[in-house]
Amino acid sequence: AQSVSQHNHHVILSEAASLELGCNYSYGGTVNLFWYVQYPGQHLQLLLKYFSGDPLVKGIKGFEAEFIKSKFSFNLRKPSVQWSDTAEYFCAVAFNDYKLSFGAGTTVTVRA
Amino acid sequence: DAMVIQNPRYQVTQFGKPVTLSCSQTLNHNVMYWYQQKSSQAPKLLFHYYDKDFNNEADTPDNFQSRRPNTSFCFLDIRSPGLGDAAMYLCATSRSNQPQHFGDGTRLSIL
Numbered sequence: 001a002q003s004v005s006q007h008n009h010h011v012i013l014s015e016a017a018s019l020e021l022g023c024n025y026s027y028g029g030t031v032n033l034f035w036y037v038q039y040p041g042q043h044l045q046l047l048l049k050y051f052s053g054d055p056l057v058k059g060i061k062g063f064e065a066e067f068i069k070s071k072f073s074f075n076l077r078k079p080s081v082q083w084s085d086t087a088e089y090f091c092a093v094a095f096n097d098y099k100l101s102f103g104a105g106t107t108v109t110v111r112a
Numbered sequence: 113d114a115m116v117i118q119n120p121r122y123q124v125t126q127f128g129k130p131v132t133l134s135c136s137q138t139l140n141h142n143v144m145y146w147y148q149q150k151s152s153q154a155p156k157l158l159f160h161y162y163d164k165d166f167n168n169e170a171d172t173p174d175n176f177q178s179r180r181p182n183t184s185f186c187f188l189d190i191r192s193p194g195l196g197d198a199a200m201y202l203c204a205t206s207r208s209n210q211p212q213h214f215g216d217g218t219r220l221s222i223l
Binding site for chain 2: 009032034036042045049090094099100101102103104
């Protein structure tokens with residue numbers, strides 16, 4: 001069955017630390033990949049997406065993600081986090097169509 | 113300049129009393145989606161409209177229905193809410209397979 005898994009439920013780190021959130025999916029076909037962020041009290045917002053081309057994609061607010069097809073992974077990274085990056089992060093995958101399957105989310109808490 | 117607007121932000125209803133949640137969009141997107149999100153869980157797609165075509169997910173309870181009277185509006189009707197239906201309900205829109213834009217959600221509580 002097609003599924004999306006996020007490795008970490010809750011990540012706590014200090015400002016200026018580097019962040020990497022894991023996302024894996026199970027499906028051998030064509031996928032479109034997304035990371036969404038939900039800041040406290042706000043709606044889900046698109047951070048970045050991958051449809052095709054360069055597997056290293058850059059998004060807003062200094063985030064990037066790398067699609068590794070052989071590992072079925074799409075990990076999110078940021079070299080130096082800020083307190084304002086405190087949010088919940090969702091990986092989402094469109095499996096061969098336009099409907100999204102979401103991972104369970106990772107809560108990121110950045111301590112000042 | 114909100115683009116996907118959900119009303120109300122908070123809705124309280126009684127067990128078994130029908131409730132309707134609304135969503136409107138200013139993006140002129142052809143696809144509109146409804147998701148249910150329970151605490152600490154992933155958003156779960158309930159159904160979506162691709163243009164006028166309604167698409168129900170296989171595991172969406174019969175208790176949940178939807179209407180899309182025009183491109184801009186979409187409603188989620190819960191005929192007889194149970195305690196297990198308390199959740200955040202998210203509306204999203206997209207242009208075909210492009211990224212989805214989400215509203216702020218409606219948090220539904222059941223008394």
